[in-house]
Structures are given as C-alpha cells and as structure tokens.
Amino acid sequence: MKQSLDYWSMLSVFILATFIGLGVIRRVSRLLHTPLMSLTNAISAIAVVGSIIVTGADYPGPIRFLGAVALFASMTNIVSGFLITDRMLKMFKTDRKKDEGGKS
Amino acid sequence: MIQGIVQFSYIVATALFVFSLHWMNAPQTARRGVFAGVAAMLVAVGATWAQPEVVHHGWIVVAIAAGFLVGVPLSRVPLTAVPQRTALSHAFGGLAAGLVGTAKYYLWLGEGQENLTPFRMIAIIIEIILGYLTFTGSLMAAGKLQEVKWIPQRPVTYPLQNVTNIALLGIAVVIGTALVIQPAAPWSPMLFPAIIALALLFGVLLIIPIGGADMPTVIAILNSYAGLSAVAMGFVLDNKLLITAGALDGSSGLILAVIMCKAMNRSFANVLFGAFGQVQPAKAIGEEKLYKAETIEGAAQILEQASLVVIIPGYGMAVAQAQHKVRELYDQLRKRGVTVKFAIHPVAGRMPGHMNVLLAEADIPYTELVTMEEINPDMPQCDVALVVGANDVVNPAARHDKSSPIYGMPIIDADKARTVFAIKRSKRPGFAGIDNELYFADKTWMLFGDAKHVIGELVKQLTPGSGMH
Numbered sequence: 143m144k145q146s147l148d149y150w151s152m153l154s155v156f157i158l159a160t161f162i163g164l165g166v167i168r169r170v171s172r173l174l175h176t177p178l179m180s181l182t183n184a185i186s187a188i189a190v191v192g193s194i195i196v197t198g199a200d201y202p203g204p205i206r207f208l209g210a211v212a213l214f215a216s217m218t219n220i221v222s223g224f225l226i227t228d229r230m231l232k233m234f235k236t237d238r239k240k241d242e243g244g245k246s
Numbered sequence: 247m248i249q250g251i252v253q254f255s256y257i258v259a260t261a262l263f264v265f266s267l268h269w270m271n272a273p274q275t276a277r278r279g280v281f282a283g284v285a286a287m288l289v290a291v292g293a294t295w296a297q298p299e300v301v302h303h304g305w306i307v308v309a310i311a312a313g314f315l316v317g318v319p320l321s322r323v324p325l326t327a328v329p330q331r332t333a334l335s336h337a338f339g340g341l342a343a344g345l346v347g348t349a350k351y352y353l354w355l356g357e358g359q360e361n362l363t364p365f366r367m368i369a370i371i372i373e374i375i376l377g378y379l380t381f382t383g384s385l386m387a388a389g390k391l392q393e394v395k396w397i398p399q400r401p402v403t404y405p406l407q408n409v410t411n412i413a414l415l416g417i418a419v420v421i422g423t424a425l426v427i428q429p430a431a432p433w434s435p436m437l438f439p440a441i442i443a444l445a446l447l448f449g450v451l452l453i454i455p456i457g458g459a460d461m462p463t464v465i466a467i468l469n470s471y472a473g474l475s476a477v478a479m480g481f482v483l484d485n486k487l488l489i490t491a492g493a494l495d496g497s498s499g500l501i502l503a504v505i506m507c508k509a510m511n512r513s514f515a516n517v518l519f520g521a522f523g524q525v526q527p528a529k530a531i532g533e534e535k536l537y538k539a540e541t542i543e544g545a546a547q548i549l550e551q552a553s554l555v556v557i558i559p560g561y562g563m564a565v566a567q568a569q570h571k572v573r574e575l576y577d578q579l580r581k582r583g584v585t586v587k588f589a590i591h592p593v594a595g596r597m598p599g600h601m602n603v604l605l606a607e608a609d610i611p612y613t614e615l616v617t618m619e620e621i622n623p624d625m626p627q628c629d630v631a632l633v634v635g636a637n638d639v640v641n642p643a644a645r646h647d648k649s650s651p652i653y654g655m656p657i658i659d660a661d662k663a664r665t666v667f668a669i670k671r672s673k674r675p676g677f678a679g680i681d682n683e684l685y686f687a688d689k690t691w692m693l694f695g696d697a698k699h700v701i702g703e704l705v706k707q708l709t710p711g712s713g714m715h
Contacts, residue, residue: 148484149365149481152480152481152484152486152489155486155489155490156477156480156481156489156490156493159489159490159493159494159497160493160496160497161497162264162494163267163493163494163495163496163497163498164497164500164501166264166267166268166271166494167267167494167497167498167501167502168501169268169271170267170270170271171270171271171272171273171276172590172592172599172602172617173273173599173602173606173612173615174270174273174276174599174602175502175505175597175598175599175602176328176332176597176598176599176600176602176603177270177276177599177603178267178270178498178502178598178599179332179465179466179469179498179499179502179597179598179599180328180331180332180335181266181267181270181279181280181283182267182469182473182494182495182498182499183332183335183336183339183469183472183495184283184287185263185266185267185283185286185287185491185494185495186339186472186473186476186491186492186494186495186496187287187338187339187342188259188263188287188290188476188487188488188491188492189339189342189343189346189476189479189488189492190287190290190291190294190342191290191291191294191485191487191488192346192479192480192482192483192485192488193309193342193345193346194291194294194295194300194306195294195297195299195300195483196346196349196350196353197302197305197306197309198295198299198300198301198302198303198305198306199299199300199301199302200299200301200302201349201353202353202356204352205349205352205353206302206305206349207305208345208346208348208349209305209345209346209349210305210306210308210309211309211341211345212341212342212343212345212346212349213305213306213309213310213313213342214309214310214312214313214316215313215338215339215341215342215345216313216338216339216342217309217310217312217313217314217317218312218313218316218317218320218335218338219317219335219338219339219342220287220313220317221313221314221317221318221320221321222316222317222318222320222321222331222335223317223321223335224280224283224284224287224321225317225318225321225322226320226321226322226323226328226331227280227283228277228280229321229322230325230328230603230606230607231273231276231277231280232277233603233606233607233609234273234276234602234606234612235606235609235611235612236273236611236612236613237611237613
C-alpha cells in the first residue's frame, strides 16, 4: 500500500514539473532557443544520479559496467552541454562597442 | 541522517534547475542560468556520490574523467555544427537511460524479483524503448546533419513504410506487456533484448524518411524523448529529482517542437510520418522559368541607396559560413545610414534558434534580430530584402498555391519589399526540392554564387576607396 501511494506521488511530481516546465520554457526568449536546447540537454543529464548509484553500489560486475557506460554518456552531456551553452550565450551582446569598453 | 541531506540536496537542485531555465527568458540574465544549472548538478552529483550504498569509486572516477575527455572537445565545435552536436547529445542521453533501465532489470531479476512490480516494469519498458530509440534516432539525425556519406541526406521512403514502423512499435509494446505481466518467467530474460533490438531499429527507421527541412522539429522531438526517458528512469529508481529535471527537458522539447510545427503549418504526425517533398517531382517539370541575374556592382548601388534593408538568413548562410561577411556588410551599410534588420524565421537553419546563434557569433547585436511576426508588417516599407541562403521560408507559394507542399506555412514576406536580392549557390531548387516563386518575381534579382563570396564582393564594393566611384 505504501508502495502504490509512492507511485501516485511520483506521478503528481511529474505532472507538476511538466506544467512548471511548460510555463517557464514558454517565456524563454526566441533568440535563445539553441542555447536553451543545449542547456536542457545538460539538465536532463541528471541521469548521472542514477548512473552513479548503479556504477558504485555493490552490484554484479556486468551491471556496474552498464552503469559506468551510462555515467560516461551523462557526464559527456553535462560537460559539453554547460560549456557550449555558456560559449553561445557569451556571444549575445546588445552593442559591441559598449561591451568592449566595459571590458577594458 | 545522510538520507535527509541527500533528499534536501535534491530539492535544492530542483529549485536551481527551475531558476536556471527561468533566467533563459532574456539574454541579459541567461548566463546566470548556466551557473545555476552547474551548481545544481554539482549539488546533485555530490549528494549522490556521498550516499553509503556507493561503495566502489574506481569506475565512477574513470567514467567521469572519460566524460570530461569527450565532453570538452564536443563543446568546442564550430557553431555551424551545433545541430549535430545537439543531436549527438540526445543520443547520449537516450543511451544512458536505456543502459540504466537494462542494468536495473537484470539486477532485480537476479536478486530481489519482488522489486519487479508491474508499475516498475512499465516504467522500465518505457525507459528502454524511449532511451534506445532516442539513441539510434539521434545518431541518425546527427549523421544526416553532419552529412556522413553512408547516411542518405534526402528522405528515404519505401512502400508500407509507416505500416512497418507502427508494426515494429506494436510488437515491442506487446512484448513489453508480456514482460510487465511476467517479469521473471524463464523466457523473460530472453525477450528483454528483443525489445531493445526493436527500439534500436525503430529509432533508425523513424529518422530515415526525414529530410533536412524537418530537422528543427525532429531535433526538438528527440530532445523531448531524451527528457522523458530520464523521467521514466526516475520512476524506476524512485528518484524525484530525475523526474523533475527530466520533465523540464521533456516540456522544453515539446514546446520547441510545437513552435517548429506551427512555423511550418504541419502537425507532429505529419513531420514524423509524412516524408516531405514527395509530391513535388511531378510538378518541377513543366514550364521553364527565367531567373534575372544582377551584378555585384548594381546590387551594391541599390543597397547603398536604400533606407531599410532586411537580411533574411537561412541554412545556406550556415553552409557557406557567411555570417562574418554578413556582419561586414551590416557595418558598411550602417555607416551609410542604412537601417539593417535581420528577419529570422523560426525554422531557418537546422535547429531552433540556429540563425540567432550564428549571427551573434559574428558580433551582430541581438537587438537587430527580429522575428517573422515583428518584421512582416514592416516589409512593405523595406527597400531591399536580401535573402542569404534561405529558400522555403520566403516562398510566396506558401500563401496561395494549394498544391505546394509548403502551402499554409507562415513565411517572411520578402516579396513585399520594393526590391529583392536572393543569393543562391546554384539554379537548383532548395532542400525540399520546391521551386521558389520569389526568385521569378519581377522585382527579384538573383546573385548567383557562394554566399560568403557574394557578400564579400558586395562589401568590397561598398568599402570607401575601392570599387565605387
């Protein structure tokens, strides 16, 4: 019984998170749709959390190996996703001259 | 105690992820969003790693190091290659979900079959189907975008294609249902790989019929799948952080896909199951139309005398890497007091927002990048519309030609400008294989050649002290 209650609470978390996601994403600037995609890529690589447990727990070797490959894949997404998002966002400027002046 | 800290960290991470996306609503705050995302990820990884059930650390360190080794170079690709990189990272996301689902199933099968409840089994089946189909589907999409030789660029179609695809998916669902009912029967461990194989195959077959013009939508849909597979992983692992972060990604992909579909006046089903450009070849033959070509000198003179120039970039600009030359042209025209705006169609390029990133890379202020809805009312006042490698998004046939495959698609009204210059590599029709009426209009003049070269020449003409007299 406790188990099934937990399923319902997970489902409601999912539904609520989807609505929050829809609300937040809808307001994202159109200019930034490409960086948005690489950012959400990195965020959904939160799968890293599951991979770490499968890789690091006291499970049989082959299972941990699958976990390690998953961990590698998620980590790649996290690193490249955040780095490239930041790289792209740095390029969005209102005025080149003002920006250069601000830096010096 | 440690569980309390872990759960609390997950809540902090969830909140930071929401803020991260919230800050993407304006370019001024967007970079803060990245920092919030990184912070959330560090908190989540740290808390998970600190859990007592994690007892082996060697492989974790190796996998994380390998992730850095591959991830850093992947983040340095040229911006024209961003669509491929994005597709590739969807593939990685799908793979991770698929592998964790597989690992968990065999783990529970071996020790603790009571864990394979129907609910968990449903979640595992959804996780592996979505995960593995996203994996191969995204790899195919990345291959098409990278123009890998052995992956056909043009849509590949064959008789009963959709029937085959749906039948495959149907078989996977039937096997999945059997596994939900009997997760630990003697035949179950054998059927499980069958689902994996079907999902992998389905991913390939789903992308084969899709052409370049549909890539923005398809990438967005794959983005959504990658998020949903993370959600399914969250259900399998009882982890609410995975569910929320996955749902954020899933809804982001969904919204982008809806925007792309609206911008093409097509439905999801139509993008996924109705290979584009199939009706066309019969029509392409027929009356022969004439292009009017203009010289660089003539075009430069007209540009110079304009007061409002609207530049409409498309995928051709990315291919020719012409964005920096476009910036030089923008500078020269601005020096002469010409107002220059960039009109960005939502599906211009190969992924959502592709053109904005390329123009921002070339140092063009984002305040000059205007959406289709904003620019269209001004188009009749526009002296020159300069089309740089865009095609279908400026084709007036979308407005009136019911037989055209792009009929009903909202377009940038380039044809309402007083003069239109279109830069085009060759006289062949565009990616979708559709003739563009705009090129044959009375006020349209073609500038044939590579976009980078043509714009470079225009800049030379406009640069004081050379060419012009």
